[in-house]
Amino acid sequence: MSDIASLIHPYLSHGRSGLLPALQAVQAEYGWISQEQAAEIARLLHVPLAEVHGVIEFYDLLHNKPRKKRTLHVCTDAACSLRGADQRLRDLSADPTLAVKTDPGEELQVEPSPCLGLCDHAPAMVLENGWEWRILGSNGEWMDRPLSLVGGTVRRITVRCGNGRTSLSAYGGYRAWNRAQQLSPQQVIDEVKASGLFGRGGAAFPTGLKWESAARAEGWPKYVVCNADESEPGTFKDRLLLADDPHLVLEGMRIAAYAVGASKGYIYLRGEYAYLRPILEQALREAQEAGLLDGFEVEIRMGAGAYICGEETALFESIEGKRGFPRIKPPFPTTHGLFNKPTVINNVETLANVPFIIEHGAAAYRELGSEKSPGSKLFCLSGDVAQPGIYEAPFGITLKELLEMAGGMAEGGSPQAILLGGAAGAFATPRHLDIRLTYEDLRQASLTLGSGVVMVFDQRRDLRQVLLKIGRFFAHESCGKCYPCQMGTRRQAEILERLASGRLLPGDRERLEDVGWTMSDASLCGLGQTAAMAVLSAIKEWPELFTPS
Secondary structure: OOHHHHHOHHHHHHHHHHHHHHHHHHHHHHOOOOHHHHHHHHHHHOOOHHHHHHHHHHOOOOOOOOOOOEEEEEEOOHHHHHOOHHHHHHHHHHOHHHOOOOOOOOOOEEEEEOOOOOHHHOOOEEEEEOOEEEEEOOOOOEEOOOOOOEEEOOOOOOOOOOOOOOOHHHHOOOHHHHHHOOOOHHHHHHHHHHHOOEOOOOOOOEHHHHHHHHHHOOOOOOEEEEEEOOOOOOOOHHHHHHHHOHHHHHHHHHHHHHHHOOOEEEEEEOHHHHHHHHHHHHHHHHHHHOOOOOOOEEEEEEOOOOHHHHOHHHHHHHHOOOOOOOOOOOOOOOOOOHHHOOEEEEEHHHHHHHHHHHHHOHHHHOOOEOOOOEOEEEEEEEEOEOOOEEEEEEOOOEHHHHHHHOOOEHHHOOEEEEEEOHHHOEEEOHHHOOOEOOHHHHHHOOOOOOOOEEEEEEOOOOHHHHHHHHHHHHHHHOOOOOHHHHHHHHHHHHHHHHHHOOOOOOOHHHHHHHHHHHHHHHOOOHHHHHOOHHHHHHHHHOHHHHOOO
16 A cells, blocks of 8 residues: 555545545645645545645645645634734744744744634734644643633523533533434424524524524435634634534534434534644543444534634535536425435534533523523624633623723723624624614614624724735635626725725725625625625715815
8 A cells, every 4th residue: 555545544434524624634644735746646536636626726835845744823813913912923933943942953834824713812822743743832832722711691501611621411411412413303393593603603593493494405315514623813702612512513513413313424623723632532532432323423524714604605615526616596405404404504503502402492592692692602702902812691681791801992992993703704893882782683683693703993003904904815716616796895905905004095985885795696605795895884984084185
């Protein structure tokens, strides 16, 4: 057996769907994927070589040119830039030993990175060394897993977070799963529908309706997919749940599988969260050995650096061994999802809510929140707040109350802008501090909750630079499948470059609006449809910024 065949042996039986993990295995061993190795992978998996190269070139964390095996990824998105990330990148590019000790003659690759999901540890850096990923904290200490501040007025789904205990014994058993087995699958779905649980990944689709559609769909097998490709700048809540309470998410998946009749599940973990994989693998072993997953197989799949794969159909394409291009809908995933079979795909935080609903009932779940936005929400606070971290609070808390939970503004500053929902969100201002954080209240104010991002900028910050970071992010992450997004994100970034450098041209404001609304109306998926939201909201709130000098 060749060296390549030995490395990718676990994936040979997967066919094309084994392509991405096979490429990752080879790169972890050699640091990159050569032409010869790509050809051997193509032969062994019976995939056309051109498509193998297409997959390698699509994902940021795969490489087909020689490079150093160890790479230091330095986040340069907004929250980290506030804490000096851009200067740190320049310093480390000149001398990597400022952060990482190297042996004589050893070289280190230093690269800028989109958001690493470590906004509460800004400026964030992660060291990649094959399969091993480690985090360099803001205090200069290396960590195998990030330790986050967890607060809030309730601890419904974060009750076990922050204590460093992730074992099954610490979790206390799958009580909700035991309760679910006393109900019929339809009764489980009815309970989730009665709870009013909405998806926590940003789209806020009713979870119970999604499950019911998949349960009624014809086709076999059926799948449950946990979307752990958390890549929205400013978001790190799913990372916390997977790192500190993996069994909560697994139990939610198990209940979902029972409700819809699924026999196979996937956890799609973003590539930059590779340090969480051992935690998830240990939790899976414990659950399997305890017989808690009997009849339900769960597989972990790693992403490879593509924000678009957070979009559900692009994620399916990635698992299937393809580039992460979103599909045209309809058909929808509940009838034609992964491998064209009925599929339920839920975000990590969504699944983490399910055990409470089934164990305690929909009425207990609705004791928190509002009628249209029941339950609690995890908010990711970062930027110019005194205590960045994860805060769990009921829907309906005001923005002002949430900021007070995080210790208020850092260094006695005053808020200038608050980005809600991340790069795909919109800006709130001090006049919005009393707004209730519910879907309905934010919708009326033309704001969005998204995945729970609350990124704060004080009066010292140049919002033109913040907008430039957002524009560059979307121009980099657009998959290129549809023209409105491919061209629109580039044009948007170019105009924002001029804005940030004080070189606005007459008509640039109108061009930004035209490009933004075109992307919103004509793009194929949520990336392009929301790529201009923050910019358009900034034009509305601070029109003077967009006037040529």
